[in-house]
Amino acid sequence: MRNEDVALFESKGVSKSMLLCRRAFAGSTSLAILSVWLYRCFYFVYDYQSHAHALVWIGMFAAEVWFGLCWLLTQASRWNLIYRRTFKDKLSYRHEKELPGIDIFGCTADPTIEPPIMVINTVLSVMAYDYPSEKLSVYLSDDGGSDITFYVLTLASTFAKHWIPYCKKYKLETPCPAAYFSNSAPPTPASEDWASIRELYEEMKNRIQSVTELGGISKELRLEHNGFTGWESFSSPRDHDTILHILIGVSSSREVKGVDGCALPNLIYLAREKRPQHPHNFKAGAINSLIRVSEQMSNGPVILTLDCDMYSNSTRSLRDALCFFMDEEKGYEIAFVQFPQSFENVTRNDIYGSSLRTDMEVDFHGMDGFGGSMYIGTGCFHRRDTLCGRVFSKSQRDRGFWRKGNDNQYFIETAYDLEERLKDLASCTFEKDTQWGTEMGLKYGCAVEDVITGLSIQCNGWKSVYYNPERKGFLGLAPTSLHPTLVQHKRWSEGDLQILLSKYNPASYGFRRIHPGLIMGYYVYILWAPSSLPTLYYCIIPSLHLLIGNSLFPQISSLWIIPYAYIIFSAYAYSLAEFLWSGGTFLAWWNDQRMWLYKRTSSYFFALVDTISRLVKYSSTTFTITSKVADQDAYQRYEQDIMDFETPSPMITILVTLAMLNLFCLAGLAKQLLVDFSRTLETMILQIIQNFFLVVINLPLYEALFERKDKGKVPSSVTVKSVFLALLACACFTFLH
Numbered sequence: 231m232r233n234e235d236v237a238l239f240e241s242k243g244v245s246k247s248m249l250l251c252r253r254a255f256a257g258s259t260s261l262a263i264l265s266v267w268l269y270r271c272f273y274f275v276y277d278y279q280s281h282a283h284a285l286v287w288i289g290m291f292a293a294e295v296w297f298g299l300c301w302l303l304t305q306a307s308r309w310n311l312i313y314r315r316t317f318k319d320k321l322s323y324r325h326e327k328e329l330p331g332i333d334i335f336g337c338t339a340d341p342t343i344e345p346p347i348m349v350i351n352t353v354l355s356v357m358a359y360d361y362p363s364e365k366l367s368v369y370l371s372d373d374g375g376s377d378i379t380f381y382v383l384t385l386a387s388t389f390a391k392h393w394i395p396y397c398k399k400y401k402l403e404t405p406c407p408a409a410y411f412s413n414s415a416p417p418t419p420a421s422e423d424w425a426s427i428r429e430l431y432e433e434m435k436n437r438i439q440s441v442t443e444l445g446g447i448s449k450e451l452r453l454e455h456n457g458f459t460g461w462e463s464f465s466s467p468r469d470h471d472t473i474l475h476i477l478i479g480v481s482s483s484r485e486v487k488g489v490d491g492c493a494l495p496n497l498i499y500l501a502r503e504k505r506p507q508h509p510h511n512f513k514a515g516a517i518n519s520l521i522r523v524s525e526q527m528s529n530g531p532v533i534l535t536l537d538c539d540m541y542s543n544s545t546r547s548l549r550d551a552l553c554f555f556m557d558e559e560k561g562y563e564i565a566f567v568q569f570p571q572s573f574e575n576v577t578r579n580d581i582y583g584s585s586l587r588t589d590m591e592v593d594f595h596g597m598d599g600f601g602g603s604m605y606i607g608t609g610c611f612h613r614r615d616t617l618c619g620r621v622f623s624k625s626q627r628d629r630g631f632w633r634k635g636n637d638n639q640y641f642i643e644t645a646y647d648l649e650e651r652l653k654d655l656a657s658c659t660f661e662k663d664t665q666w667g668t669e670m671g672l673k674y675g676c677a678v679e680d681v682i683t684g685l686s687i688q689c690n691g692w693k694s695v696y697y698n699p700e701r702k703g704f705l706g707l708a709p710t711s712l713h714p715t716l717v718q719h720k721r722w723s724e725g726d727l728q729i730l731l732s733k734y735n736p737a738s739y740g741f742r743r744i745h746p747g748l749i750m751g752y753y754v755y756i757l758w759a760p761s762s763l764p765t766l767y768y769c770i771i772p773s774l775h776l777l778i779g780n781s782l783f784p785q786i787s788s789l790w791i792i793p794y795a796y797i798i799f800s801a802y803a804y805s806l807a808e809f810l811w812s813g814g815t816f817l818a819w820w821n822d823q824r825m826w827l828y829k830r831t832s833s834y835f836f837a838l839v840d841t842i843s844r845l846v847k848y849s850s851t852t853f854t855i856t857s858k859v860a861d862q863d864a865y866q867r868y869e870q871d872i873m874d875f876e877t878p879s880p881m882i883t884i885l886v887t888l889a890m891l892n893l894f895c896l897a898g899l900a901k902q903l904l905v906d907f908s909r910t911l912e913t914m915i916l917q918i919i920q921n922f923f924l925v926v927i928n929l930p931l932y933e934a935l936f937e938r939k940d941k942g943k944v945p946s947s948v949t950v951k952s953v954f955l956a957l958l959a960c961a962c963f964t965f966l967h
C-alpha cells in the first residue's frame with residue numbers, strides 16, 4: 231500500500247464507466263474490422279473475375295489489413311490512461327532545504343528564423359522560476375554561433391536584474407516578458423513598477439530590433455563586452471572555435487544580483503566548435519556538449535531540455551517535476567518527466583492541425599499507463615546520470631541522487647580560467663572514440679534523436695512520467711503555414727522510420743524490457759511513414775475505378791456492408807467525441823482530418839522515399855529547422871484559417887494532384903450515374919461516399935486553386951503539373967483498362 235501522507239504525487243486512471251465504454255467500442259470495432267478482412271478473403275475465392283481485378287482486390291485487402299492493425303495499435307494507447315497530480319506543498323515542507331540544482335538547456339540554431347528576442351524571452355522565463363536562484367543554471371546553446379544572439383543575451387542578463395525581482399515580488403504566473411506584456415493589461419491602479427519594467431523591456435526590444443535590422447554588431451557595441459573576443463576566429467556558423475561565456479556566475483567575479491539584492495541564476499552562453507568536415511549532429515550534438523560543460527560547472531542532478539521557442543508558462547513546473555523524482559517510494563525509478571508540447575499560436579480552428587491535441591491529451595496518457603511517456607525533446611526533465619547512460623538497477627536504489635551537485639565550488643577559479651579550461655569539452659573532436667551519441671547522452675543519427683534516446687532509457691529499466699497539468703508548463707510556436715508543417719512532419723516520420731529500421735526497433739529492442747502496451751504505443755508513431763502507401767492506394771484506386779464503373783466494396787443489398795458502415799460510423803464518431811472531449815472544436819476536428827490525409831499522402835510518403843534512397847546511397851540525415859517567423863501577410867491568412875499553398879514544392883504538388891484526380895473521378899461518376907442511376911448507386915455506394923468525402927475535405931484546396939487571388943493560392947506551376955498528372959492518370963486508367 232502506498233503511504234498517502236508521504237507521497238509527493240498521485241496517479242489516477244479514468245473512471246470505470248468510461249473505461250468500459252472505450253473497451254466496448256474497441257471490441258465491437260475490432261469485430262467489424264475482422265469481418266471486413268473476411269469479406270475480402272471470401273470474395274477473393276468465390277468471385278474471381280480476372281488477374282487484374284484480383285491484384286486490385288489484394289491491394290484493397292492489404293490496405294485494410296494495415297489500417298485495421300494500425301487502429302488496433304491506437305487502441306492500445308487508449309487502454310489504460312493515467313493522469314498525474316503533484317503535491318508541491320509536501321515537497322517544500324519536507325525538502326525545501328535540500329532542493330537539488332537544476333540545469334536548464336535551451337537550444338537555438340539560426341537567428342534569422344529563430345528571432346533572438348524570442349530566444350531570450352524563453353531564457354528569461356526559465357530564470358524566473360519559483361526556485362532558489364543559486365540552485366538554477368541556464369545554458370543557452372547557439373548552433374548559429376551568432377554574435378547577435380550573444381549580444382541579445384547580454385541585454386537579457388541586464389534586464390534580468392529587474393525582471394526576476396519583479397516576477398517574485400508580484401508572484402507572476404507568466405514569467406515570460408513578451409507573453410506577460412501582451413496578455414495582461416496594466417494593473418489597476420497602474421503601478422509604477424509595472425510602467426518602469428515595461429519601459430525597460432521596450433527599451434531592450436528596441437535595441438534588439440536595431441541590431442537585427444543592422445544584421446550585425448557594430449564596433450562600438452563590441453567594445454562594450456569582452457565576450458565578443460570569442461568571435462575573433464569566427465568565419466561562419468559552420469566554422470569557428472568554441473565560444474563559451476559565463477554571463478552570470480554565482481559567487482564569482484561575474485556574480486550579478488537583482489536590483490533588490492536577490493541572487494540571479496547562472497547564465498551561460500555556449501556555441502560549440504564547428505568545422506565543415508565534422509558532422510555536428512544537430513540538436514543532439516548541442517545537448518551533449520551542454521551536458522559535458524555543465525557537469526564541470528553547476529552539475530545539477532536534474533536537467534531540463536527546451537527548444538528556444540518553448541517558454542515557461544508556469545513558475546511551478548520545476549517543483550512539479552521534483553515531486554516525481556523525489557517521491558520516496560516511486561521516485562527512484564523515474565528517469566524523466568515529460569510535459570506536453572503545447573503551443574501559444576494555435577488558432578481556435580487549428581487549420582494545420584498543429585495542436586497535437588489527441589496525442590497530448592490521450593495517447594501520451596495511455597503510454598504513461600504502460601510505464602512512461604516518450605521523450606519528445608522539449609519540456610522534459612531528466613536525471614543527469616540517466617541521460618549520461620546509467621542503467622537502472624533495482625538493487626542500487628539511488629534515493630538521494632539529488633544531493634549530488636557542485637554547490638558552486640566550481641567558481642573557485644576565475645570565470646575566465648574556467649571558460650578556457652572547459653572549451654575543449656565542446657570541441658568537435660572531443661567525442662571521437664567515446665561513447666557520446668551511442669551509449670551516453672542523446673543518440674546521434676536519427677531525426678528524432680529524443681524519441682530514440684527516451685526509448686533506450688526505458689529499455690534500460692527506467693520509468694518515465696507524463697505530466698499534463700491544467701495550466702500548461704511550456705508554450706511554443708507551431709508552424710503557421712502548410713509547407714513548413716509538412717516539412718516538420720516529414721522530419722518526424724523520417725526519424726520514426728529510422729527507429730523502425732534500427733536496432734532500437736521497440737518490438738525487438740524493447741521485447742521483455744518494456745511493457746508490450748508501450749511497444750504498441752511507440753508503433754503508432756514509427757509506422758507513420760509506411761502508412762503513406764496504403765493511404766495513397768486507398769485515395770487513388772477506388773476513385774479511379776469509379777470511372778469505369780467497377781465496384782470494389784460490397785453492394786447496398788449485401789450484409790457485408792454492415793461492418794463497413796459500422797467502422798465508418800464508429801471510428802468517426804469516436805474520434806470526434808475524443809477530440810471534443812480533449813477541448814477541440816468541431817471545425818478543428820474537421821481540419822485535423824484534412825491534415826491527417828495531407829500528412830500521410832505527402833510528408834510520410836516523401837519520408838519513406840527519402841529514407842529508402844538514403845539507405846541505397848548512404849547519405850546522412852539533415853535537420854530542417856522550423857521557422858518561427860512569418861511575414862505579416864501570411865500570418866494574417868493563418869489567423870483567418872486560410873490555408874497557404876504558396877510553396878511550389880513536390881509535397882504540395884502531390885496534394886493538388888490527388889485532389890484533382892478525385893475531382894475528375896467525381897465527374898466520371900456523374901457520367902455513370904446518368905447512364906444507370908440505380909445500378910451505379912446500388913453497386914458503388916461506398917466508393918461514391920469515399921470519393922465524395924475526398925472532394926469535400928479538399929474544398930479549401932479547390933478554392934485556393936480556382937478562386938483565390940492572394941499570395942497563398944496554389945502557384946500556377948503546381949496547377950499545371952497537377953492537372954496534367956491527374957488527367958494523365960485518369961486517361962491512362964480508362965483507356966488501358
Ligand SMILES: O=c1ccn([C@@H]2O[C@H](COP(=O)(O)OP(=O)(O)O[C@H]3O[C@H](CO)[C@@H](O)[C@H](O)[C@H]3O)[C@@H](O)[C@H]2O)c(=O)[nH]1
Nearest residue numbers: 337338339373512513516537538606607608677678855856
Ligand atoms: O542543428 C540544430 C538544429 C536544431 N536545433 C534546435 O532544435 C530545436 C528544435 O528544432 P525545431 O526546428 O523547432 O523543430 P521542431 O520540429 O519544432 O522540434 C520538435 O522535434 C524535434 C525532433 O525532430 C525535437 O528535437 C524538438 O524538441 C521538438 O520540439 C530548436 O530549438 C533548434 O534551435 C539545434 O540546436 N541545432
Ligand SMILES: [Mn+2]
Nearest residue numbers: 537539707856
Ligand atoms: Mn519547434
